[in-house]
Amino acid sequence: MKLLMKTARTNLDIAAMRTLRAVYANASFSRAAEKLGVAQPTVSYNIARLREVFQDPLFVRQGGQMVPTDRCIEIVEEITDLTDRLDALVAPRRFDPAVAATRVIISCNYYERIVIMPRLIRMLRRDAPAMRLHVIQSAVEGGQQLSRGESDILIGPIEVDTESHFRRTLLHESYTCVMDPENPLAASPMTLEAYVEAPQIIVNYGGTFRSRFLVVLEAMGLSPNTAMEIPSPSDIPDLLRGTDLIATVPSRIARHFGATVASCPCPVDAWIDINMYWTTRTHRSAAHSWIRDRVAQVAGEVG
Incomplete structure (x- = not known):
């Protein structure tokens, strides 16, 4: 029994950790599977393994959602930086915007959608026509969206914990x-x-x-x-x-x-500052570095 427990507690890999983060972010096994590009039984299998490793249910069903346990929240907080760093390690170092089909998720609100996004999308259609831009509403959840991996870039006037995020000021506004x-x-x-x-x-x-x-x-x-x-x-x-x-x-x-x-x-x-934030997960990615520079460039062109 002790040997089985020891084996279970070391049966932890990056795929399982990504699965945990995806279920946590989406509150659903099916939506997590869709985001990860895997079958739902794969998600269920990975969560079952993690339940054995951590000796905790991790998620309980309430209404139509999978709600994380306190232990699950603690684990996700601990593994977020680790999985982001591993993703950064395997990210391609070379990037050709003319042919790259990178998908970038930007979290922002109305201000950024009318002030920055029109210029950005015109530039992308000219210089990186295969790049796909997905803009989501941040409201006041932008920092959490970024930390959970639901977005790659956050743009807005909110203050985010800069110890775990990178920041670049884009605009000053009255x-x-x-x-x-x-x-x-x-x-x-x-x-x-x-x-x-x-x-x-x-x-x-x-x-x-x-x-x-x-x-x-x-x-x-x-x-x-x-x-x-x-x-x-x-x-x-x-x-x-x-x-x-x-x-x-x-x-x-x-x-x-x-x-x-x-x-x-x-x-x-x-006055307010409009800032751009990102995390370790995309910090060294050539594609994301390129798109962040383009965001800063078009913001600098705003009158």
């Missing part, structure tokens, strides 16, 4: 107030007093993330007159139309809205 062109507030510069009194649409991204202008307002002992909360700024022009509402958005989003809104500088002196 805030602009937008409103319906017929709003009386559009006739003159916005004062701080008028700003905090005006009924406002607030973009609430969820979780603990708060837009920087709200943090600065709070430090001043002030708060906005919130009339409505929405999860994304994408619908703001339609929501402002024909109302006395205002909204505070990053200045490049305001420019994207164009003549559909009136705009003026926000009286709250707040």
Whole structure:
């Protein structure tokens, strides 16, 4: 029995660890199998082996999902860096963008999709036509998506633990107030007093993330007159139309809205950095290094 236990506890390989991470990230054996490109019985077999190795169920079914045990969460945290480093070791060192069919997953939100992605995809279609770009919504889960291997690159204003992630600042951004062109507030510069009194649409991204202008307002002992909360700024022009509402958005989003809104500088002196993050898994990959340089290049071209 002791010999069997010893054998079981050493029966751990990289494929099993990747399987564990995939099930953890997708909360499903079938979705994990699809992501890994294997049959579902292979996933079940690897998880069964790991259950024997760790003497823990690892996942329990709740509703329609496979929920990790505390021990599973601990194991995934420990093996993430290891599997990322192993993936980096076997990544091709040579990369020809003209023929490479690399698939890159970028996690970002509305701002990055309208400010950076159009320029990036035009460049890729010209210089790397076989490269496939998959853009997913990060909301406030971008850091977790990156750590779980669900994305290769995260772009956004959030702060991520840089001890386990690499970071490159792409853009510095200020805030602009937008409103319906017929709003009386559009006739003159916005004062701080008028700003905090005006009924406002607030973009609430969820979780603990708060837009920087709200943090600065709070430090001043002030708060906005919130009339409505929405999860994304994408619908703001339609929501402002024909109302006395205002909204505070990053200045490049305001420019994207164009003549559909009136705009003026926000009286709250707040700035944000738009950062790009990645992990050890792709740090030394020639293909991912190339695409990160292209992201930085197009961001540098943004006015």
